[in-house]
Amino acid sequence: MTNAPKTVGVIGGGRMGAGIAQSFATAGSVVTVVESGAEAAAAALDRIGAGLRKAEDRGRLDEPAEQVTRRVTVVPAVDALSADTELVVEAVPEDAALKARVLKAAEAAVGGTTVLATNTSSLSVADLAAVLDRPERFLGMHFFNPVPASALVEIVVAPGTAAHTVEAALGWTEALGKQDVVVKDSPGFASSRLGLALGLEAIRMVEEGVAAPEAIDDAMRLGYKHPMGPLRLTDLVGLDVRLAIAEYLHATLGERFAPPRLLREKVARGELGHKTGQGFYTW
Incomplete structure (x- = not known):
């Protein structure tokens, strides 16, 4: 070693x-x-x-x-x-x-x-x-x-x-x-690019009323064996951090990484996730 x-x-x-x-x-x-x-x-x-x-x-x-x-x-x-x-x-x-x-x-x-x-x-x-x-x-x-x-x-x-x-x-x-x-070297590399794509789509589903954050996270955790769902992960990473990465990938890779309106609104309200006590979950 x-x-x-x-x-x-x-x-x-x-x-x-x-x-x-x-x-x-x-x-x-x-x-x-x-x-x-x-x-x-x-x-x-x-x-x-x-x-x-x-x-x-x-x-x-x-x-x-x-x-x-x-x-x-x-x-x-x-x-x-x-x-x-x-x-x-x-x-x-x-x-x-x-x-x-x-x-x-x-x-x-x-x-x-x-x-x-x-x-x-x-x-x-x-x-x-x-x-x-x-x-x-x-x-x-x-x-x-x-x-x-x-x-x-x-x-x-x-x-x-x-x-x-x-x-x-x-x-x-x-x-x-x-x-x-x-x-x-490529925008978002492998991890951030794939992780963000999943996280942004989960946020759009909440925005559209498809399901509650807990249900979306449980679907990925129980159905696909993810250790945690994309919305809980977004809260832990920080919604402001996710928004900054989304804006960069939107500028470099196109519309599929456009930040959802709900993400922008939460960041504007100071709901940044775990570090502020409120994001898609209350901590």
Whole structure:
């Protein structure tokens, strides 16, 4: 089995970034999380610590959670990343300009052999690569929420990605105890494109009064063995996140990804799902 990278940088300490950091730290990597502001930095470290303690309680750690936590530090800026960092994973919000900006800053901070990865769930990896001086060392590593418990990493290969970069990413995915799927860079890749198509159609069915959210979800869960229905999943992902991805795929792939009116209305009302307590379900 391939070893995890010795040193990892994670840009962004939100739910996804914290989960990625936790997973690499658990695998033995020394992890530096970039999160600006003392409050946000403390929150990121708290998320990682809480996740590790939960894993320890469930018997999923080979060493004490406190010991794993010592391998994680939080710094306030990208330029604080070490030049010898083996892998940097960008996990900031789904904003192409923001991602491009932090990736370019990360490339300037680290060495020429560092692999850069974006955790985007739908944006063009090739477009992000265009701002880099070394696009051959860049690819997508799309993790899934919650990262520590999810078995999948979607490896997204852009036209300029070198074979050795893909090989390194596949090895690191294996070291995390996860499985990979390799896909060509395309809007929404495989997972987001198919998952969103199902989710948007489920929302249209609610909008048209075909069935209640619970019935639609039960149909997919019981009839097709999905672990959860598309509407409950939308609540967990966040309706605002789903809307942003839908708008991007609508612009790039056409009308079949047009966001339903009901989705726009719920987002406008602040009904974003689990994180706000109300979406298609009350949490």
